[in-house]
Amino acid sequence: MREWRGPMGEKVREFDTDGRADAWDGSWLLGRIAKRDAEALEELYRMWGDRLFSMALHWVGDEGAAKEALQDCFLRIWKRAGEFDAEKSRGFTWCAMILRGLCLDVLRKKRRRAPVWEDWTKMPMLEVPDRGGVEDLFFRDTVSRVRTALEMLDETEAETVRVALFDPGTLQDHASRWGVPLGTAKIRVHRAMEKLRQLLKKGGVGEPD
Amino acid sequence: MSRTDREDATAKALDILPPGDEARSDPRLLRDPELLDEARLTREAAADVWLAVSPLRAAPSDVLHSVMARIDAKPPAGAKVKRFTPWITASGWAAAVVVAVSLWPQSQKGGSTKVVVEKEVREAEAAPEVKIVSEGAGPRIAEREDRRLRSELMKLRGSLARLSDEAVLTAPRVMSLSSPGGVERSPEEARQRVWAVLTGALRTALEAESGAPNDPAALVIERGWLPEGVIAPEDGGVIRHRNFPESAWQDYGLLKSDEGTYYDPERELVWNKDEEGRGFIGRKATAADDLTAFRTAEETPAVATNQVRTEPEGFVIEDPVTNKAEVVIDQVPAPSEGMEHHVEWTDAAGVKGKIKLSSAQAAYATASKGGIQSAGAYAASPLVFQSPNTGAIQGVSSNTIVLTIPNSGGVKSFQLIETPVVPNGKPFRVIVQGGN
Numbered sequence: 001m002r003e004w005r006g007p008m009g010e011k012v013r014e015f016d017t018d019g020r021a022d023a024w025d026g027s028w029l030l031g032r033i034a035k036r037d038a039e040a041l042e043e044l045y046r047m048w049g050d051r052l053f054s055m056a057l058h059w060v061g062d063e064g065a066a067k068e069a070l071q072d073c074f075l076r077i078w079k080r081a082g083e084f085d086a087e088k089s090r091g092f093t094w095c096a097m098i099l100r101g102l103c104l105d106v107l108r109k110k111r112r113r114a115p116v117w118e119d120w121t122k123m124p125m126l127e128v129p130d131r132g133g134v135e136d137l138f139f140r141d142t143v144s145r146v147r148t149a150l151e152m153l154d155e156t157e158a159e160t161v162r163v164a165l166f167d168p169g170t171l172q173d174h175a176s177r178w179g180v181p182l183g184t185a186k187i188r189v190h191r192a193m194e195k196l197r198q199l200l201k202k203g204g205v206g207e208p209d
Numbered sequence: 210m211s212r213t214d215r216e217d218a219t220a221k222a223l224d225i226l227p228p229g230d231e232a233r234s235d236p237r238l239l240r241d242p243e244l245l246d247e248a249r250l251t252r253e254a255a256a257d258v259w260l261a262v263s264p265l266r267a268a269p270s271d272v273l274h275s276v277m278a279r280i281d282a283k284p285p286a287g288a289k290v291k292r293f294t295p296w297i298t299a300s301g302w303a304a305a306v307v308v309a310v311s312l313w314p315q316s317q318k319g320g321s322t323k324v325v326v327e328k329e330v331r332e333a334e335a336a337p338e339v340k341i342v343s344e345g346a347g348p349r350i351a352e353r354e355d356r357r358l359r360s361e362l363m364k365l366r367g368s369l370a371r372l373s374d375e376a377v378l379t380a381p382r383v384m385s386l387s388s389p390g391g392v393e394r395s396p397e398e399a400r401q402r403v404w405a406v407l408t409g410a411l412r413t414a415l416e417a418e419s420g421a422p423n424d425p426a427a428l429v430i431e432r433g434w435l436p437e438g439v440i441a442p443e444d445g446g447v448i449r450h451r452n453f454p455e456s457a458w459q460d461y462g463l464l465k466s467d468e469g470t471y472y473d474p475e476r477e478l479v480w481n482k483d484e485e486g487r488g489f490i491g492r493k494a495t496a497a498d499d500l501t502a503f504r505t506a507e508e509t510p511a512v513a514t515n516q517v518r519t520e521p522e523g524f525v526i527e528d529p530v531t532n533k534a535e536v537v538i539d540q541v542p543a544p545s546e547g548m549e550h551h552v553e554w555t556d557a558a559g560v561k562g563k564i565k566l567s568s569a570q571a572a573y574a575t576a577s578k579g580g581i582q583s584a585g586a587y588a589a590s591p592l593v594f595q596s597p598n599t600g601a602i603q604g605v606s607s608n609t610i611v612l613t614i615p616n617s618g619g620v621k622s623f624q625l626i627e628t629p630v631v632p633n634g635k636p637f638r639v640i641v642q643g644g645n
Binding site for chain 2: 038041042045046049050051052053054055057058059067070071074075078088089090092093096097100101104124125126127128129139142143145146147150161164165169170171172173174182183186187189190193194196197200
């Protein structure tokens with residue numbers, strides 16, 4: 001928090017939001033779900049269903065599969081809400097990671113059906129889309145931070161993040177594709193993600209520490 | 210903690226460790242606090258990026274039904290209208306709204322907190338100094354708020370109390386906008402309305418973006434009443450009315466039942482509340498309907514209902530922390546022929562800002578301070594979609610403007626006006642205005 005005197009001598013404080021002005025706390029609803037409150041699950045769906053469905057659809061690229069992933073996600077939330085720990089994770093991240101596991105399953109199953117993943121070129125791009133004027137009013141700060149942070153990554157870092165986040169392959173697959181040993185692939189992914197994290201923490205502004 | 214451990218923690222968090230990799234079963238990745246933190250931060254970054262790069266789509270409602278059925282819970286009840294009300298958010302609009310809800314000046318009768326703007330000085334980065342004078346236990350929570358909302362408001366109030374004077378400085382200031390001569394809402398009405406407008410705006414925008422592929426309704430009416438010539442859909446088709454005029458049902462020649470359903474004898478339509486709280490669903494009456502249950506206004510005891518407001522109204526919510534002003538204006542009419550809309554504001558330093566709003570299928574605009582801006586897009590015109598399946602027209606009068614003014618500098622006055630595209634000496638018309 002910064003504190004200074006304003007032009008009229010008044011005391012002014014500015015709070016450090018740590019680049020997370022809109023970190024969402026869904027722990028209260030998740031706590032109710034853990035106590036088998038079905039109404040809370042319904043509320044959670046109305047609150048985050050749009051975002052989670054959008055994320056699943058964007059990644060798996062198939063409406064039916066995305067709906068299935070969304071359904072399974074909320075069923076898992078229902079079953080596992082008792083495991084959610086607000087000290088260890090944001091509620092939205094926790095739900096998104098459940099969805100991510102389900103989407104990964106979908107994509108890895110698809111991949112097994114073909115010797116080569118044919119849809120690799122269709123992998124989601126790492127750019128914040130033009131939403132045609134439709135903005136997410138509740139996560140707009142996140143979107144803004146991500147947009148700025150992604151612009152600060154160089155081409156190699158951006159591609160590494162894209163692969164790490166959206167390619168259903170393992171690090172071994174990525175290492176093979178990049179023509180590097182597994183250890184090098186781990187370093188590459190870690191460094192790119194670390195830079196991304198630091199940029200996001202700073203609101204996407206400036207060079208990371 | 211070695212760098213290798215951190216790399217493994219990152220890979221494990223993203224679930225990209227190859228099968229057989231030793232790190233998969235490394236207990237340190239599950240126990241070491243620093244490695245756990247590494248994984249947590251990685252997951253958060255991944256979730257944020259994933260969210261941001263995904264085009265928004267409305268979630269299918271049938272998935273909710275399926276989930277509720279699978280957990281053996283009662284499906285969303287028709288009698289209970291449950292709107293999406295995440296009061297405990299802390300983000301952008303939501304943060305502003307949440308704090309505004311708690312700190313909203315109460316009516317004199319029940320008020321216990323005053324929000325006093327001591328001095329509004331805005332220069333460069335200076336934040337306004339706002340003082341709250343507490344005269345009681347805190348904001349009154351209306352008895353008629355339902356239990357859940359009360360709980361959430363109580364929790365929020367507790368959080369604000371913990372923030373102590375920090376909340377004073379982070380509290381946004383809210384300016385109500387109303388049409389000239391319009392009836393001002395009570396603070397209680399206004400604080401409920403601001404949230405409803407926000408959530409409605411996003412939902413409408415999402416559905417418009419998605420083309421509402423999962424809405425079975427052949428016709429969707431946002432406000433007002435059915436256009437002339439519209440008849441009841443056949444073959445089980447339905448019409449959705451997202452803001453059913455419950456307070457003016459008599460004016461439309463409707464009959465009402467004790468259960469709160471309505472009957473339109475002219476079109477033979479029965480209107481029931483939507484199970485998912487998205488207005489009312491109208492369907493053609495069948496032989497199974499007991500039409501004797503519906504009565505005229507004279508036969509029905511007067512019951513207070515929520516007034517449906519059809520005048521433009523809005524709010525400017527300014528957050529000193531981000532130095533942004535968020536503006537939402539609802540019920541904005543489309544510009545008349547040869548006219549266009551502008552928003553204008555004056556900040557604490559007397560600097561004027563102006564944005565021209567262009568008609569588009571959008572509900573968001575961004576402006577930067579200083580000079581005349583033209584970075585706006587909004588949904589002032591009714592949006593019409595041709596359903597690919599039924600050929601019927603789906604009309605969504607999405608007439609809500611939502612815009613952000615970064616570096617707002619303490620908005621002192623604000624207005625939405627309609628002016629001629631080609632200046633002709635005629636005065637502009639004020640649609641809504643407000644001022645501190």
